[in-house]
Amino acid sequence: MATVATEPFEGQKPGTSGLRKKAKEFRRPGYTENFVQSIFDAIGTADLTQSTLVVGGDGRYYMRDALRIIVQMAAANKVGRVVVGKNGILSTPAVSTLIRKRKSLGGIILTASHNPGGPDGDFGIKYNTGNGGPAPEGITKAIFEKTKSIKEYRICKEVQVRLLQKDWIMTLYTVKAEFDCIGEQTFLGGQFVLEIVDSITDYAALMKEIFDFDLLRTFLSGGKFRILVDAMNGVMGPYASRIFCEELGAPAESVIRNVPLEDFGGGHPDPNLTYAADLVAVLKKGEHDFGAAFDGDGDRNMILGRGGFFVNPSDSLAVIAAHNQSIPYFKQTGMKGMARSMPTSGAIDRVAKEDHFSLYEVPTGWKFFGNLMDAGKLSLCGEESFGTGSDHVREKDGLWAVLAWLTILATSKQSVEQVVNSHWTKYGRNFFTRYDYEGVESVGANEMMEKLRTIVANPADVIGKEFAGKDDNRRYTLSACDDFRYEDPIDKSITEKQGVRFIFSDGSRIVFRLSGTGTGGATIRLYIDSFESDPTRQMEDAQVALRPLIDIALEISQLQKHTGRTEPTVIT
Ligand code: G1P
Ligand code: ZN
Numbered sequence: 001m002a003t004v005a006t007e008p009f010e011g012q013k014p015g016t017s018g019l020r021k022k023a024k025e026f027r028r029p030g031y032t033e034n035f036v037q038s039i040f041d042a043i044g045t046a047d048l049t050q051s052t053l054v055v056g057g058d059g060r061y062y063m064r065d066a067l068r069i070i071v072q073m074a075a076a077n078k079v080g081r082v083v084v085g086k087n088g089i090l091s092t093p094a095v096s097t098l099i100r101k102r103k104s105l106g107g108i109i110l111t112a113s114h115n116p117g118g119p120d121g122d123f124g125i126k127y128n129t130g131n132g133g134p135a136p137e138g139i140t141k142a143i144f145e146k147t148k149s150i151k152e153y154r155i156c157k158e159v160q161v162r163l164l165q166k167d168w169i170m171t172l173y174t175v176k177a178e179f180d181c182i183g184e185q186t187f188l189g190g191q192f193v194l195e196i197v198d199s200i201t202d203y204a205a206l207m208k209e210i211f212d213f214d215l216l217r218t219f220l221s222g223g224k225f226r227i228l229v230d231a232m233n234g235v236m237g238p239y240a241s242r243i244f245c246e247e248l249g250a251p252a253e254s255v256i257r258n259v260p261l262e263d264f265g266g267g268h269p270d271p272n273l274t275y276a277a278d279l280v281a282v283l284k285k286g287e288h289d290f291g292a293a294f295d296g297d298g299d300r301n302m303i304l305g306r307g308g309f310f311v312n313p314s315d316s317l318a319v320i321a322a323h324n325q326s327i328p329y330f331k332q333t334g335m336k337g338m339a340r341s342m343p344t345s346g347a348i349d350r351v352a353k354e355d356h357f358s359l360y361e362v363p364t365g366w367k368f369f370g371n372l373m374d375a376g377k378l379s380l381c382g383e384e385s386f387g388t389g390s391d392h393v394r395e396k397d398g399l400w401a402v403l404a405w406l407t408i409l410a411t412s413k414q415s416v417e418q419v420v421n422s423h424w425t426k427y428g429r430n431f432f433t434r435y436d437y438e439g440v441e442s443v444g445a446n447e448m449m450e451k452l453r454t455i456v457a458n459p460a461d462v463i464g465k466e467f468a469g470k471d472d473n474r475r476y477t478l479s480a481c482d483d484f485r486y487e488d489p490i491d492k493s494i495t496e497k498q499g500v501r502f503i504f505s506d507g508s509r510i511v512f513r514l515s516g517t518g519t520g521g522a523t524i525r526l527y528i529d530s531f532e533s534d535p536t537r538q539m540e541d542a543q544v545a546l547r548p549l550i551d552i553a554l555e556i557s558q559l560q561k562h563t564g565r566t567e568p569t570v571i572t
Pocket of ligand 1: 366384518
């Protein structure tokens with residue numbers, strides 16, 4: 001057992017979803033150790049010997065080293081038991097599942113989600129609390145404070161972790177003999193237990209409780225209804241193969257890029273139209289009825305229909321909301337309430353209103369849903385950023401969303417496109433788009449945000465003003481603007497500066513915020529949401545329908561002047 005002297009590193013501030021940095025940064029001697037010790041210090045001095053900590057991640061580069069450090073430091077910080085997925089592999093929703101099932105103190109997730117991996121890519125460490133969800137702001141702030149004054153960390157090198165093998169990840173799910181490492185290893189005279197569990201079993205069992213697997217098996221087996229799932233060489237390959245193919249009988253070729261790779265095969269494991277373009281291209285051939293993709297750690301999802309029909313994540317959430325009673329879990333537990341992050345389109349608001357459910361609007365980041373779920377006020381929620389989930393865990397859950405969609409398709413007997421079209425006919429359509437400007441110079445991005453904040457700080461000067469796009473005669477009158485501020489309805493904590501909003505008299509919204517997950521420069525996100533009740537205009541392309549609002553947003557923000565960018569990196 002050793003206590004090692006150390007000095008603080010600058011900038012160990014958790015963002016929207018944990019601490020994310022270049023893998024190179026985490027590899028600096030003491031960098032990972034400092035942050036991990038700060039987690040232990042922030043969660044307090046309580047007796048941890050009876051506690052369980054769950055640790056796992058998406059298999060990206062540096063995860064093995066981080067895992068070893070965390071296990072050795074957990075032992076030194078007197079945690080009683082650490083539960084690790086086989087060879088460290090656990091999707092983010094699977095970590096949440098295990099934390100809850102084992103009534104753990106919490107968990108540590110090793111991922112940078114959808115950011116690229118490999119030696120030059122990103123890495124991340126996120127602490128989740130005993131409810132299975134990302135640590136709330138109070139805890140992440142406490143962790144950051146600890147990183148600023150840390151003087152020593154504790155590590156126990158006697159705990160030799162034996163789960164790591166050469167070529168571990170490539171062979172992991174193909175060589176059955178390696179399953180023998182599952183089980184318990186005891187150290188320090190019985191004071192510390194390291195337990196290796198199968199990465200999928202508990203998660204798959206939870207899915208069987210939520211969905212009707214018999215119904216889905218009948219729907220998918222033998223490839224009658226053809227699906228194509230792209231795991232993007234992230235953590236989800238083994239989960240998708242086990243659940244869709246082994247459990248539900250879809251043919252083996254239904255899951256592609258299903259081997260987790262340390263660098264995701266050089267790709268960007270982000271399920272959107274830009275980074276999952278290959279999947280979209282295959283779907284366009286018209287040979288499949290349904291397509292889906294996941295991100296590196298398996299919490300995000302993208303849903304596609306025949307011919308590559310794209311379901312906007314905000315619509316996906318609203319559709320699941322409207323069909324919630326076809327999902328056995330919601331039938332049993334009842335629909336307690338719905339929620340979305342602020343920039344997510346108002347499509348779900350229409351369902352909540354029409355069908356009489358309460359609707360909450362929270363800042364960006366899954367951690368803001370946790371309190372509402374724990375208080376029994378929230379069953380279903382999502383974000384425009386391809387995140388959908390429910391209170392079965394406290395993370396968004398990509399595979400859950402796909403099973404929810406398959407359930408809707410199996411019960412409604414409609415195609416993806418028909419389901420979405422009939423949804424718009426019934427509730428109206430919210431056109432939505434997000435423009436991402438990635439890797440912008442921080443100075444320019446901050447200047448732009450400051451200017452926008454100055455505008456909304458003096459609303460009287462702009463409210464009532466009319467705006468129009470360049471070539472369009474549609475006019476929009478500004479009716480409100482602010483920098484989104486959230487008061488948590490449960491613990492009353494306040495979170496400020498969560499996005500600058502311009503709201504027009506017809507309910508259309510323009511939102512600007514800076515990403516809290518990027519690692520290089522700044523990423524500006526521009527969100528546009530506009531409601532269309534006229535059925536004759538609902539089939540329009542979102543980019544066409546929203547053009548005037550996009551022009552207005554670029555004009556108000558002077559984005560090009562501040563950033564030098566004429567085009568976004570990604571359009572959703
Ligand atoms: C992004 C998304 C946000 C999501 C987060 C973690 O955060 O916008 O909705 O919760 O990733 O997946 P951002 O980079 O915008 O701070
Ligand atoms: Zn993710």
